[in-house]
Amino acid sequence: MKELLIISGKGGAGKTSLTAALASLASPCVLADCDVDAADLHLLLKPEIQQSVPFYSGVMPEIIYDRCVDCYRCYSLCRYGAISILTTHPRFIAGACEGCGVCADQCPEEAIVMRDRHCGEWYVSSTLCGTMVHAKLAPGAENSGKLVSAVRQAAKAVAEAEGRQLLLCDGPPGIGCPVISAMTGVDVALIVTEPSVSGIHDMKRTAELARNFEVDYHVVINKADINPEKSDEIAAFCLRNDIGIAGTIPFDPLFTTALRQGRTIMDYPESAPAQAIRRIWQHIQDKIQ
């Protein structure tokens, strides 16, 4: 089984639309939406949830007020401003807490206990393209990459159980922990970029990360014709740095039209983007076999 990750440093470059399009070409495969902070793949692939698993990560304090003597030692030791003293008794601010447990360990009255922190759910669902594992991070929860790992592990187990050849992952934006969790150990990564000042900047940072993790990565230039000069600049950068270009996709309002109808661009097989994506798929198939 091979794992193909679709990623882009910058949001909105078109990674989810490309993932959904590739899913319909690779079908049946297994899918993982690793963008747990703003998961969108389900809007295109319309999964039917078969299994839902609560996700716990880290701990958070609970103050037992019967024991609290209002000494405010917790307040003075907390480095995250997660204990408020604006109330009669210390009060705990969930969104600011990083779960270090100093308040509980140092409370002279043992009035604080650390409890497992509920950080969201993950799901195993069925779609027309194959089984999909996706997740929903709770608002304000730490996107530590652990939920991304859980999604990937579950998806790998599904792929093995079903005997699928390909696991297709929609990655998170940025270059932080979730991205690292999504990237480590994948066989091939596609970095989707767009010909804009921000697109190029973020693509370079993502490429640097992929190189650090020794992932075989290739660049896809989306909306390439919107700025031919910048597209050339990306191509030149890739050439200089020995980075493969998996293909380019032209700008087409059809992407938005398809999205609004809950379809993928491959439902318009004759369109220019669909043809471009088929070429990308052929190109990438050599790498994952």
Place this chain on the structure above:
Amino acid sequence: MKIAVASGKGGTGKTTLSLALAEALANGCTLLDCDVEEPNCHLFVAGEPWRQLPVEVTVPEFTNDGCDGCGRCVRACRFQALARLGKRVLVFPEMCHSCGGCVLACPHKVLREVPFGIGKLEFRHGRGFELISGVMDVGHAMAPPLIRQLKEHIPPEGLVIMDAPPGTACSMVMTVRNNDYVILVTEPTPFGLHDLKLAEATLREIDLPCGVVINRADDGVALIRDYCHEAGLPVLLEIPYRRDIAEGYSRGGGLLAVCPDLRESFRTLLTTQIPAILQAEGRL
């Protein structure tokens, strides 16, 4: 007044809008780029930073004398940043959340706190505003402390605009917390709507007032308009969908350079519309 510009989904135009708002006001407001994993505001502001500050957190350092190998520091650490080998302690700074728990737990005072760099702050002069960007080093995963230190540079007076990281995780919450108002930027697609709902739910949870700017508004704009109407979310502004805007943006030109007529709308938004909303809600 402090206004954060956020959006559940990436790529909706947060950075473009933040820059245009700061530029439209043109009276020396401050723009903070809090998207520290992928800061982009500086790409649209000419010139090198006039000031750079390292961003450091404190991490423990093991000083040799007096350790009896009791292991209390390792047990106190909930981030697995310490490893004990006999009467020695190894520190893994990249795992550390700087809580200070290990130092408090050590009965022999053999751990002390030392600085550890995770990124930098860059100061630039924009056209009529001051830009401060937080830049996290590649390979680090400590956005919240960087954002915290970035926010320490908020001037006591004047308007502050904060470009928030995408999503609704802790770094976004860290950015919007203590703002007076949050502008949610979205686009009229099912992705845009879905992520707008996530962001709105997060803001409601921490009781922050918000309004919506619809970017790339085309003939599908009713999708967002109808939802906002239903949810009681004010639609502050619609920015039309035009290819020349997209092209201008891709060349690195700002929104105001392509659409000068938006300047007045942005100014009204900041100086009249939002204060009026806050006043009506009794928050000002």
Place this chain on the structure above:
Amino acid sequence: MKVALTSRGDSLDVLLDSRFGRAANFLLWDAATGAVEVLANTQSLNAAQGAGIQAAMHVVESGAEAVITGHCGPKAFRVLKEAGVKVYLTKALDGHEAIRLFQAGELKEADAADVEGHWV
């Protein structure tokens, strides 16, 4: 001398686990007697982060002088190195093969981690 092997099961017949921090079990093989002891890695497997560090501390405490595994990340490697535990990387399929290669001197001692952290 005791050698710790990362294993997916509880005997040398079973497939080796190529991961170190998140290996299912460690098999503690005694070179003098050939005896095998199973060391569960449950604690590290359940750790939200830093599995490699925990697993490495566990191995150090077991008294092993060498580790045979598939891959080793930088944090685990640092702990093992500081504790003087030698790390051997192998693509061997099961415990018997790994030990045969080790005894024949065909495994080379790793001088650095071979994967980045977060390796799943």
